[in-house]
Amino acid sequence: MAGPGTEMKAVVLDGPGSFQARPLPIPEPRGDEVLCRVMSVAICGSDPKIVKGATRPTWPPSYPFVIGHEWAGEVVGGSADLAASQAAKFRPGTRVAGEAHKGCGSCENCLRGRYNLCLDYGNEAAGHRHYGFTSQGAYAEYIAVSIQALHLLPDAISFDQAAMLDTAGVAVHAVQRGRIGIGDTVVVVGDGPIGILTMQYARTAGAGEVIVVGSGPRLQMARELGATGVDFTDVGGSIDRVVTLTGGMGADVVFECAGIRSSCEQSVMMVRKGGRLVMVGNPIEPATIPWGKVSLDEIELIGCRANPNVSDRALRLISTGVIRVEGLITHNFPLDDFGEALATFVEQRDGAMKVVVNP
Numbered sequence: 001m002a003g004p005g006t007e008m009k010a011v012v013l014d015g016p017g018s019f020q021a022r023p024l025p026i027p028e029p030r031g032d033e034v035l036c037r038v039m040s041v042a043i044c045g046s047d048p049k050i051v052k053g054a055t056r057p058t059w060p061p062s063y064p065f066v067i068g069h070e071w072a073g074e075v076v077g078g079s080a081d082l083a084a085s086q087a088a089k090f091r092p093g094t095r096v097a098g099e100a101h102k103g104c105g106s107c108e109n110c111l112r113g114r115y116n117l118c119l120d121y122g123n124e125a126a127g128h129r130h131y132g133f134t135s136q137g138a139y140a141e142y143i144a145v146s147i148q149a150l151h152l153l154p155d156a157i158s159f160d161q162a163a164m165l166d167t168a169g170v171a172v173h174a175v176q177r178g179r180i181g182i183g184d185t186v187v188v189v190g191d192g193p194i195g196i197l198t199m200q201y202a203r204t205a206g207a208g209e210v211i212v213v214g215s216g217p218r219l220q221m222a223r224e225l226g227a228t229g230v231d232f233t234d235v236g237g238s239i240d241r242v243v244t245l246t247g248g249m250g251a252d253v254v255f256e257c258a259g260i261r262s263s264c265e266q267s268v269m270m271v272r273k274g275g276r277l278v279m280v281g282n283p284i285e286p287a288t289i290p291w292g293k294v295s296l297d298e299i300e301l302i303g304c305r306a307n308p309n310v311s312d313r314a315l316r317l318i319s320t321g322v323i324r325v326e327g328l329i330t331h332n333f334p335l336d337d338f339g340e341a342l343a344t345f346v347e348q349r350d351g352a353m354k355v356v357v358n359p
C-alpha cells in the first residue's frame with residue numbers, strides 16, 4: 001500500500017471533558033478494511049455527551065479514544081486480505097462516506113438485516129464496530145473502516161454534504177419505522193438537523209401536513225422547507241396548538257427528535273387515538289410515559305436506532321436534490337480547532353446547526 005507515513009493528527013479524548021489534537025499512529029487496515037483519508041466530519045448531538053463522559057462506560061469503553069462518526073473522505077489503500085473485486089471497487093481515490101454501525105454479520109439480528117441491533121454489540125473480536133462510539137472514530141486524518149460500512153459517493157455530492165449522510169439516514173430510517181400513510185398528519189418535535197430532515201423525508205413519503213415544533217431561526221427554516229411551524233415558547237403550549245391544528249384529534253404519526261425529557265413526555269400527548277410515536281431522540285434522563293393513554297388509545301410506541309440499510313437511498317435523495325442538506329451546514333473548522341467547533345455546536349453560536357470539521 002502506498003503509505004501516507006506512520007503518524008497522523010487526531011483529536012484524542014483522554015478522559016471526561018479532556019481532549020487534545022495530537023499525533024497517533026495511522027491505523028493499519030486489516031481483514032475487510034480500507035484506510036481512508038477523512039475530509040469532512042460533522043459534529044453529532046451525541047458527540048458532546050460522549051466528550052463530557054455522560055455516556056460512560058458504554059461510549060467510549062476506555063481512554064484514550066477517538067470519537068466522530070459522521071464522516072466522508074477518500075480511500076487511500078486496502079488491507080492485503082481484501083478480495084480482488086472489493087479492492088477494485090474501493091480503489092485509492094474512491095470517494096466514500098462512512099456509516100457508524102457495522103454488525104458482526106453472523107448473529108441472529110445481523111442475519112435479519114438489523115445490524116444496528118447486533119447481539120455482539122461492542123465486541124470487536126466478533127467483528128462488531130460502532131465507529132466513534134466503541135471503535136476508533138473519524139476526528140482524525142485517517143480511519144481504517146470495514147468496506148461494509150462504506151458507501152460510494154455520487155459525483156454531485158461534496159464531502160461536506162456527504163458528512164450529513166448519517167443524520168439523513170437516521171431520518172430516513174425513522175420515517176420508514178413510522179409507516180406514514182398518504183395524506184397523514186405528521187408532527188416532528190424538535191427543529192435540529194434530524195428534525196428538519198425527518199420533516200423533509202416525511203413530506204416525500206406522502207404526509208399531508210407536517211407540523212414542526214421548535215423555535216427561532218431553526219423553526220423559520222422548517223417553515224421555509226414546507227412545514228407548518230408551532231413555536232413551543234408561545235403561551236398556551238405546543239400540545240394544545242398541535243391538537244387544535246389537527247382538528248382536535250392529534251397527529252397520525254409523531255416523531256420525537258429533540259431527545260429531552262419534556263419533549264418526550266409532550267410528544268405522547270400529541271398522538272391521535274390509534275396513532276404512532278416514533279422515538280428518534282435518545283434522552284439520557286428517563287421520561288415518564290402516560291401508560292393509560294398509550295394502552296386505551298392504542299398508541300404504538302416505536303423505538304428507532306441509527307440508520308441501517310438506508311444510506312444509498314438517502315444519498316440518492318440528496319444527490320437528486322429532493323432532500324436539501326446544504327442549508328444545514330453552518331460552520332467549518334480545521335481539526336486543530338475541535339474545541340472551538342464543539343463549543344460553536346453546543347452553544348448554537350451564530351445560528352450553528354451542523355458544524356463540520358475538516359481534518
Ligand SMILES: [Zn+2]
Pocket residue numbers: 044045046069070166167
Ligand atoms: Zn450521528
Ligand SMILES: [Zn+2]
Pocket residue numbers: 103104105106107108109110111115117118119120
Ligand atoms: Zn451481529
